[in-house]
Amino acid sequence: MPSSPGPAQDLPLTSLLTLQDITVRGRCQPRLDGVSLRIAPGERVALLGPSGAGKSTLLAVANGLLEPDHGQVLWQGEPRARGARARRRQQARIGTLWQDLRLIEELTVQQNLNAARLAAWGWPRALLNLLLPLDTTACAAVLQRLDLDPALLNQPVSALSGGQRQRVALARLLRQEPLLLLADEPLASLDPRLATDLLNLLLELASPPRGLLLSLHRPDLLGGFDRVVGLRAGRLVFDQRSTSLHRAQLEGLYAGSEEP
């Protein structure tokens, strides 16, 4: 096992994320029941399933928020680090795009973008960030990459429009420079055009050495993904290339629920 992160593409056998036989107990039935999954560098994986299938739980396990009751999670081949510092370095390589974005409303766009660097920054820079504009060039660069005007940098987040907020959240993810990108239904509350734009951006970001695991509700948007994983009642129903997915499989996945 490599002990240092290193550029992942040198180690094609090391997957970014490995879930082995993960079980998370729930109140009546397990929220996840013996789920195994691997994501290799450069892979874009879509996670499908009806509401309550365990998609959010799976993502919470994947970003380290939730410790499974049974089974093992490996990030770049390594289990959860023991020490607090090593654990933070490990978390810094996992980037999550939250459904509710979780931007800090009271801070400016630039302060929010820099908040993604807090894992690497010490207290002096973290406090200075609350006083002065830091790393303006880098922040402007990530905004431009997402077609946002760098003039937004000193705007408070609360003054942005819905579409701008989505992009700022994505820019913050970029600024974190993670290897594993996780997104929990990022398209759920967006209008069709915004949803396609955001999805294309995410797919574009997930180039090697990065990888993407994204949960969604829209079987019509699977075009750009390499693999599709189906989850139902906490169990893995299928895990295959998106090109070989049949309509019958999708209907089976959602059978008995009101969703598409």
Next chain:
Amino acid sequence: MKPAAPLWVLLPALVLLPVLALLPGISHGGGWELVGQFAAAALRPSLDPLVLGSVLGGLGVTAGIALLGWAGSLVLGLVLGIASSRVVWRSCCGSAAPAGWIRRLLALPRSIHELLWGLLLLQLVGLQPAVAVVAIAVPFGALVARVVSDLLDALPTANLEALRCGGAPAPAALLTALGPPLLPQVISYSGYRLECALRSATLLGVFGLGGLGTELRLTLQSLAFPELWSGLWLLLAVMLLLEALLGWLRRRWAMPARLGLRQRAVGRQGREMVGAGLVLLPLLGAVAWGLEVRPAALLQWQGLPPLGPADWGAVAALPWPMLIGNTLLLTLIAAALAVGLAPLLLLLVQPWPAGGWLVRGLWALGRLWPPPLTALLLLFVLQPGVLTGALALGFHNLGILGRLLLEAAETSGVGQQQALVAAGTGPRLALLYGRFSGLARPYLAYGAYRADVMLRETVVVGLVGATGLGSQLLESLSSFAWEQLLALVAVYALLTLAGEELSDWLRRRLLAPH
């Protein structure tokens, strides 16, 4: 360069730098041994049945005074609050002007601290339990009245107008349209007032108005630390129990029903409240009988010592600028310490759960401990003065602000903090960025209100000397210099009224949509 929200909550803590720099200068080091004995006694309080008996008796008196004073303040506050509400006057008489006059009149009893009320009444009618009860009921009542009228006037009036248009008479329309939305807020606030009343009753005891406070002060001054701790632990237990009970009742009655938990039976809440009221009334009667509170005795004024001719020259000769300056300085230092230290301590102990409980324990002690007792304890190692008074007052208010900050932090910024931790941010920075960002404005707004309370409270640490108006007031009181007393109370009232205006203005600015 404008500091961002999370920094605001830490800025007041900068006052620590001058305070720590000045402390060595005022410490005399003679009493560290005593402080050590005091701390050690915490672990072995006296269990002597005689001590416990007297402590329990004192606690009973204190709790009784608190309960009666609180009930009195609620009745006064509700009646006066409705009487000073603009919307009520406008609906009933068509003009809101009388509400404004009553409001202005109520500012006076509110601006004088309950301790002053107590000490003044003590001079007039002599020592009896009713003095402490009235001393709590009057200023608290005026405060409740202000809050009730503010709440009433802030309620949306569309329902009221609809009912009035339908021909409903004013009182019925007011009750139907404004009663239900007002009730949960009043319940929540009156629960908080009961906690305050318990603290005030203890404080009044420290100044000899009866109850546990008197024993706490006597045991401290006679250095009987194990006996002192028996009282303190018992008081702590009662206070935490009361806070837990009130928190439970607040969640049960005052919170909107949460989604999906359980269907509530219609009228359950109302029946329970009526039931609680029916239990409370005989309880109040029994307590009043047990404490021998005789309202009639308040009317029998005792013969005052013959008052000499007024010596206004001596009043004018008082060092007013210094008295006022010291009072304001004491307030500012105490407020900055209390407001700044609460978030700083939370940040420091964030990585360790045990540290969090330690801080909570410290805050509970701070809330419980009457500031004059802390001040007396500090006098073992510090010289009397503004800073000593500010430390005592700051410690007490730190306990109150800290608890409030913790309560607010439970619901604010949970997701943001989680997101930061998931991206590898350390626990302290995640707390600072994630939670304190959203908390900053409401917390500081409450801090501004609390600073106004602290200005009023400066009188209670007056006994450590040289703290400004408070010390001078206690001095004039003991020498029966009534003209000085009159002038001092008037200046105090003016100062607190100005402070109230300032803190209101600050709060409005902080809470305005930005």
